[in-house]
Amino acid sequence: MPTTLENWNPGKAENRHPEVAYEEKERLFLEVKNDLRFSDFLYGCYECGICVATCPSARFYDFSPRVIAQSMAREDVERIYDIISEDIWNCAQCFSCVRCPRQNNPGGLVTILREVSLKNGLQETKDALQGYSRVIYKVMLKGNQVSPDMLQPDFFPDWGPWVGEFSANMQIWRKAIPMDSIRGVTDAAWRVDRKTLLELYTIWFESGNMDIIKELDEALYDLLTEVMQEELEEG
Amino acid sequence: MSDTLTTVEQILERKSHPVVRDASVAKTHDMRDLLFELEAKGEIIVQRVPEPYFEMTTKYGRKKKIPLEHTWHHKSCGHCGHIPGYASSILWLHRQFGLDYLDPTDQTSCTGWNYYASAASNAAGQASVMARNFAAAYETGYFPLIHCGTSFGHYKEIREQLVHHKDLRDEVRRILGKMGKPLVIPEEIVHYSEWVHMMRDRIAEKQTLDMSMITATVHPACHYYKIVAEDAIYDPEIYGGQRTAVVTAMLETIGVNVADYSTWFDCCGFGFRHVLVQRDFTRSFSVLRKIETMKNEVNPDLTVTHDTGCVTSLDKSQFAAKAHDRKVGIPVLSDAQVAALAMGAHPFRVIQFHWHSTDWRPFLDKLGVNWQKYWDEFQGDLDAIRAGTKSGITWEDADAPVALTAK
Numbered sequence: 001m002p003t004t005l006e007n008w009n010p011g012k013a014e015n016r017h018p019e020v021a022y023e024e025k026e027r028l029f030l031e032v033k034n035d036l037r038f039s040d041f042l043y044g045c046y047e048c049g050i051c052v053a054t055c056p057s058a059r060f061y062d063f064s065p066r067v068i069a070q071s072m073a074r075e076d077v078e079r080i081y082d083i084i085s086e087d088i089w090n091c092a093q094c095f096s097c098v099r100c101p102r103q104n105n106p107g108g109l110v111t112i113l114r115e116v117s118l119k120n121g122l123q124e125t126k127d128a129l130q131g132y133s134r135v136i137y138k139v140m141l142k143g144n145q146v147s148p149d150m151l152q153p154d155f156f157p158d159w160g161p162w163v164g165e166f167s168a169n170m171q172i173w174r175k176a177i178p179m180d181s182i183r184g185v186t187d188a189a190w191r192v193d194r195k196t197l198l199e200l201y202t203i204w205f206e207s208g209n210m211d212i213i214k215e216l217d218e219a220l221y222d223l224l225t226e227v228m229q230e231e232l233e234e235g
Numbered sequence: 236m237s238d239t240l241t242t243v244e245q246i247l248e249r250k251s252h253p254v255v256r257d258a259s260v261a262k263t264h265d266m267r268d269l270l271f272e273l274e275a276k277g278e279i280i281v282q283r284v285p286e287p288y289f290e291m292t293t294k295y296g297r298k299k300k301i302p303l304e305h306t307w308h309h310k311s312c313g314h315c316g317h318i319p320g321y322a323s324s325i326l327w328l329h330r331q332f333g334l335d336y337l338d339p340t341d342q343t344s345c346t347g348w349n350y351y352a353s354a355a356s357n358a359a360g361q362a363s364v365m366a367r368n369f370a371a372a373y374e375t376g377y378f379p380l381i382h383c384g385t386s387f388g389h390y391k392e393i394r395e396q397l398v399h400h401k402d403l404r405d406e407v408r409r410i411l412g413k414m415g416k417p418l419v420i421p422e423e424i425v426h427y428s429e430w431v432h433m434m435r436d437r438i439a440e441k442q443t444l445d446m447s448m449i450t451a452t453v454h455p456a457c458h459y460y461k462i463v464a465e466d467a468i469y470d471p472e473i474y475g476g477q478r479t480a481v482v483t484a485m486l487e488t489i490g491v492n493v494a495d496y497s498t499w500f501d502c503c504g505f506g507f508r509h510v511l512v513q514r515d516f517t518r519s520f521s522v523l524r525k526i527e528t529m530k531n532e533v534n535p536d537l538t539v540t541h542d543t544g545c546v547t548s549l550d551k552s553q554f555a556a557k558a559h560d561r562k563v564g565i566p567v568l569s570d571a572q573v574a575a576l577a578m579g580a581h582p583f584r585v586i587q588f589h590w591h592s593t594d595w596r597p598f599l600d601k602l603g604v605n606w607q608k609y610w611d612e613f614q615g616d617l618d619a620i621r622a623g624t625k626s627g628i629t630w631e632d633a634d635a636p637v638a639l640t641a642k
Binding site: 057 | 310311312313314315316317319322323326327338339340341342343344346348349350351352353354355356357358359360363364367371388392395396399400402403406409410413414416457458461462464500501502504505506507508509511512514516518519520524551554555583584585587589590592613616617620621626627628629630632633
């Protein structure tokens with residue numbers, strides 16, 4: 001489309017998601033902007049591209065931390081919606097981008113965008129996190145992100161025959177570790193006290209974390225709530 | 236040296252000098268001042284670094300206190316779950332020096348891996364998890380030593396948020412109040428690799444394995460030195476003060492030839508979410524930007540890093556790349572495992588080489604380590620465990636250093 005006086009919109013993106021009302025996109029942006037960390041993560045942008053040069057995701061995806069910082073600084077609501085729905089899950093969260101000479105934190109902005117996307121139940125986010133629920137279940141219930149029993153050949157075929165060898169020997173190998181806190185533990189990374197887990201469950205309920213899970217995956221929410229509440233009542 | 240850099244020669248001359256930074260003109264604040272202000276107002280408790288401690292220089296010159304002992308080992312879920320020899324090597328080193336430490340079970344993961352992967356949490360939740368762990372450490376009188384680079388970076392960032400946002404402090408205090416805990420923030424947030432760095436001369440004094448024939452590359456962990464960058468250790472003698480000194484300084488002290496490569500600043504490709512559910516990215520980045528670059532440029536015997544995800548990505552990504560005829564085959568270890576090996580730690584009871592998938596045998600062969608002898612010994616342990624005559628390996632089995640090159 002040729003640029004005319006009527007459609008000239010300097011610095012702002014065109015509407016690529018007409019199925020979502022502008023007011024809804026603006027509401028999501030304001031939720032991002034009102035996060036207490038927003039002003040710590042964005043100070044402006046020189047467009048120098050240092051963040052892009054260091055970004056691993058920029059090498060393999062159509063992804064740019066510079067565009068994220070720029071769009072936020074310009075309050076380009078349409079572009080920010082594109083980023084929420086198409087880009088945020090490509091970020092590797094390595095924070096190489098904080099090399100920014102303006103002290104921006106594009107990786108931190110992505111974190112806020114992801115949180116807002118999750119809280120508002122965006123379908124693109126549910127799709128990106130498909131298959132991840134078992135990890136959330138593990139970390140919220142066991143207090144550990146990963147455990148030996150997650151290393152199954154079906155899930156990690158690309159790690160080679162080692163996974164099969166490990167899986168066949170897991171019970172014995174775990175007993176052959178000198179640390180008391182680890183020895184013999186297969187369903188968590190280390191042995192976590194019951195009292196400690198009850199305190200962790202209290203944090204999840206009190207901080208609003210469970211509401212986020214409910215928006216992401218209702219079945220997971222029901223499962224976690226049932227187990228945690230039962231434990232808390234007993235404890 | 237000229238103050239005004241106007242010619243290429245002047246710029247090159249300036250760059251040829253090690254960077255010695257003056258803390259008094261640093262562009263960042265000293266977090267401790269802000270912590271002590273909050274403590275004076277009764278808002279938080281600041282847990283002091285126990286004596287004896289040693290002061291190490293950070294990026295902009297501030298001296299950071301690193302405790303020698305009385306440490307509360309804040310374990311890493313990635314270490315303990317998938318690379319247990321990483322964690323056991325850290326504790327083995329403490330035991331070799333007779334240092335007092337605690338391996339707590341009143342500890343959860345920082346949950347940062349999940350947060351960076353899914354964002355299925357929020358600022359108050361993450362800060363409360365950190366504060367609960369720190370309060371648990373404070374109750375024991377031991378000082379937190381953080382094993383995981385992501386926990387270290389995540390906690391430093393949360394500390395910034397807590398210090399600068401009263402609303403967040405109030406919310407975290409309310410949540411901690413439900414479990415009867417105070418809001419405690421340690422005077423310093425210390426990564427175990429800083430402790431290893433501090434101990435490097437003492438490690439070299441107890442070294443029994445010659446490592447002078449080894450060439451290694453170093454992968455500095457992103458979450459160690461990129462998040463809250465001013466809190467990482469730097470030394471003018473190491474890379475001219477332009478990169479973090481941890482890992483490299485220790486390797487050089489024990490005689491390893493540390494070789495440089497062009498993509499040292501790149502991440503390992505871990506990606507947090509990617510490594511669990513979208514590993515095509517992790518594998519590609521890890522191999523194409525790190526392993527293959529190292530192989531092409533310096534062909535090292537080993538690559539060494541100091542974080543959970545880096546060991547996992549760099550090690551486990553190499554297998555699938557062989558199907559594409561990529562140049563791979565570099566074993567991956569942590570600095571703690573290399574230090575323990577240099578001091579004669581058992582390769583399987585302590586370092587747990589069998590949890591690493593890239594072939595580590597050529598590396599041990601080059602060192603002259605008779606690994607087959609120790610593997611056979613370890614198989615004997617496993618047989619005894621299977622037979623029920625032994626419940627498991629204990630420190631009693633693992634503490635004594637072994638003569639690794641003996642036939």
